[in-house]
Amino acid sequence: xxxxxxxxxxxxxxxxxxxxxxxxxxxxxxxxxxxxxxxxxxxxxxxxxxxxxxxxxxxxxxxxxxxxxxxxxxxxxxxxxxxxxxxxxxxxxxxxxxxxxxxxxxxxxxxxxxxxxxxxxxxxxxxxxxxxxxxxxxxxxxxxxxxxxxxxxxxxxxxxxxxxxxxxxxxxxxxxxxxxxxxxxxxxxxxxxxxxxxxxxx
Amino acid sequence: xxxxxxxxxxxxxxxxxxxxxxxxxxxxxxxxxxxxxxxxxxxxxxxxxxxxxxxxxxxxxxxxxxxxxxxxxxxxxxxxxxxxxxxxxxxxxxxxxxxxxxxxxxxxxxxxxxxxxxxxxxxxxxxxxxxxxxxxxxxxxxxxxxxxxxxxxxxxxxxxxxxxxxxxxxxxxxxxxxxxxxxxxxxxxxxxxxxxxxxxxx
DNA sequence: TTGCCTAACTAACGTTCGTTAGGTAAGTTC
DNA sequence: GAACTTACCTAACGAACGTTAGTTAGGCAA
Numbered sequence: 001x002x003x004x005x006x007x008x009x010x011x012x013x014x015x016x017x018x019x020x021x022x023x024x025x026x027x028x029x030x031x032x033x034x035x036x037x038x039x040x041x042x043x044x045x046x047x048x049x050x051x052x053x054x055x056x057x058x059x060x061x062x063x064x065x066x067x068x069x070x071x072x073x074x075x076x077x078x079x080x081x082x083x084x085x086x087x088x089x090x091x092x093x094x095x096x097x098x099x100x101x102x103x104x105x106x107x108x109x110x111x112x113x114x115x116x117x118x119x120x121x122x123x124x125x126x127x128x129x130x131x132x133x134x135x136x137x138x139x140x141x142x143x144x145x146x147x148x149x150x151x152x153x154x155x156x157x158x159x160x161x162x163x164x165x166x167x168x169x170x171x172x173x174x175x176x177x178x179x180x181x182x183x184x185x186x187x188x189x190x191x192x193x194x195x196x197x198x199x200x201x202x
Numbered sequence: 203x204x205x206x207x208x209x210x211x212x213x214x215x216x217x218x219x220x221x222x223x224x225x226x227x228x229x230x231x232x233x234x235x236x237x238x239x240x241x242x243x244x245x246x247x248x249x250x251x252x253x254x255x256x257x258x259x260x261x262x263x264x265x266x267x268x269x270x271x272x273x274x275x276x277x278x279x280x281x282x283x284x285x286x287x288x289x290x291x292x293x294x295x296x297x298x299x300x301x302x303x304x305x306x307x308x309x310x311x312x313x314x315x316x317x318x319x320x321x322x323x324x325x326x327x328x329x330x331x332x333x334x335x336x337x338x339x340x341x342x343x344x345x346x347x348x349x350x351x352x353x354x355x356x357x358x359x360x361x362x363x364x365x366x367x368x369x370x371x372x373x374x375x376x377x378x379x380x381x382x383x384x385x386x387x388x389x390x391x392x393x394x395x396x397x398x399x400x401x402x403x404x
Numbered sequence: 405t406t407g408c409c410t411a412a413c414t415a416a417c418g419t420t421c422g423t424t425a426g427g428t429a430a431g432t433t434c
Numbered sequence: 435g436a437a438c439t440t441a442c443c444t445a446a447c448g449a450a451c452g453t454t455a456g457t458t459a460g461g462c463a464a
Contacts, residue, residue: 032234168374199401
């Protein structure tokens with residue numbers, strides 16, 4: 001057995017290795033395009049051994065997605081706690097955007113996989129993840145509702161639409177933002193927040 | 203053979219039937235999850251016969267994606283011709299947004315498949331589609347540049363960022379907008395245009 | 405010491421996959 | 435009417451797939 005694999009095997013539990021390599025591969029290559037043998041090889045075990053930890057490939061995917069959404073959700077809470085009610089509207093929005101993008105680009109493959117793989121996941125898997133996902137969307141919805149109640153965003157705003165449009169825009173950054181480039185994630189977040197806050201009108 | 207299949211076979215050429223059913227299935231179930239046998243069955247031919255019209259499954263996907271982007275692009279041109287330089291900035295932006303959403307929801311499965319499948323397509327296929335895709339993005343870029351030159355959007359706007367964020371938001375509507383619901387596509391387009399134009403600030 | 409649990413292994417199952425080979429019937433061209 | 439092309443067909447190939455069965459080595463408890 002290769003030394004690298006041996007080293008890795010001793011670092012973390014097999015279950016964790018399976019999960020993180022699965023998230024990695026699902027993200028890079030897609031779910032159907034990744035075989036359980038690929039995942040097992042990356043984790044340094046045999047394909048069959050994977051079934052000791054997970055009942056099926058679908059269940060493994062569901063767990064990857066749940067962990068990703070959960071991590072994103074926790075990041076939102078932490079950021080919201082740091083910049084809470086004493087902040088003004090623009091600040092709170094920016095903080096939330098920062099936390100979402102930070103989750104996507106700075107918290108490993110789980111969060112990004114949960115965004116990019118969820119839309120193409122089998123329906124059974126989606127059903128397993130939807131409750132966790134709804135919890136996260138509720139946080140955004142409550143943020144917008146609170147801003148609206150305090151008249152810190154324009155009255156009459158369709159906040160459900162605004163939330164969906166904003167999250168769609170944020171998630172799409174996965175397709176084009178280069179995290180190794182010059183622009184930092186925080187800078188990106190601020191620019192997007194500014195775009196949404198002030199709009200395009202002169 | 204079933205009558206329905208016979209009827210369908212006489213309507214259009216086999217190549218067209220293969221393409222449109224492939225787009226449909228790729229969109230609903232994903233690329234890897236759709237087999238060439240599924241496509242062939244939907245088109246009313248044998249799986250092997252598909253290879254008379256296309257060299258490989260990948261090439262079929264590439265053609266589906268190209269057709270989708272091309273249709274979206276043509277829609278943009280038509281809309282831009284109808285509401286050209288004599289319109290003011292907000293109008294032109296709204297028209298472009300309308301044409302993009304109309305392509306996604308009202309022009310068959312090609313356009314929507316080209317948006318939702320492209321990100322998870324094999325790299326070889328992406329390479330085949332990128333030129334067509336770049337052409338379309340250029341149209342948006344030129345629109346923004348023109349608006350900026352005419353000072354019809356705020357000076358200092360990062361128009362590349364604005365374009366990416368806006369297109370990301372528009373494409374994400376595929377994941378949540380219900381085209382059979384109460385709200386019309388045009389109404390959705392106007393609301394999104396308004397959100398981007400005026401921003402969230404009070 | 406015996407017996408159980410954990411976490412892995414090897415081997416294989418049946419199915420499905422994309423693709424190819426080779427044939428055939430119906431038109432089209434010379 | 436012979437040669438060629440078009441548009442399909444049936445049959446099958448080898449590879450890869452998710453999954454299961456059965457086994458084994460090590461650790462811990464009684």
